[in-house]
Amino acid sequence: MDPNKLEQLREEVDQVNLRILDLINKRGELIKQIGDIKTHQGINVFDPLREREMLDLIIKNHEGPFEYSTIEHLFKEVFKAAKELIEEDQLNALLV
Amino acid sequence: MDPNKLEQLREEVDQVNLRILDLINKRGELIKQIGDIKTHQGINVFDPLREREMLDLIIKNHEGPFEYSTIEHLFKEVFKAAKELIEEDQLNALLV
Numbered sequence: 001m002d003p004n005k006l007e008q009l010r011e012e013v014d015q016v017n018l019r020i021l022d023l024i025n026k027r028g029e030l031i032k033q034i035g036d037i038k039t040h041q042g043i044n045v046f047d048p049l050r051e052r053e054m055l056d057l058i059i060k061n062h063e064g065p066f067e068y069s070t071i072e073h074l075f076k077e078v079f080k081a082a083k084e085l086i087e088e089d090q091l092n093a094l095l096v
Numbered sequence: 097m098d099p100n101k102l103e104q105l106r107e108e109v110d111q112v113n114l115r116i117l118d119l120i121n122k123r124g125e126l127i128k129q130i131g132d133i134k135t136h137q138g139i140n141v142f143d144p145l146r147e148r149e150m151l152d153l154i155i156k157n158h159e160g161p162f163e164y165s166t167i168e169h170l171f172k173e174v175f176k177a178a179k180e181l182i183e184e185d186q187l188n189a190l191l192v
Binding site: 010032 | 105126158
């Protein structure tokens, strides 16, 4: 076994981490834009049906190695973070 | 405002979700390979220092819109899922 294999795999994990980070932040920016539009149109910002729809699409495309329940849990955490981000945004809008 | 803008943003979010899903699973495969090498070499599979090192690199590259604490929380959940995946793998190896 190549002694550098472990180091190489770790570097790959670091690169994957940074790509996940980038996408989570990109997702945050998109969700903020959606929140702005909905607030402007007077629509309720949080939509549990839309959340279920997103999860269904994710689960449909999931092929492992993680369990479905793990993927669902991770994305629910991502959704929760986005919800907090919008709430913070709305609070800041009220304060100015 | 373009009435389709909301729909377009939702489609972008769906695409970002699927890219995150893909990377989480790719990360799982890499972590499994690392676990195999470490088990083979008799090294302890879980390394809290390495976890801190990964988080430091992530935080260093983070530019928002999320709080650092949110990003740290999300990645700790991702790390936890990977840890469970390896433990499951090792349990299966013991059972065969």
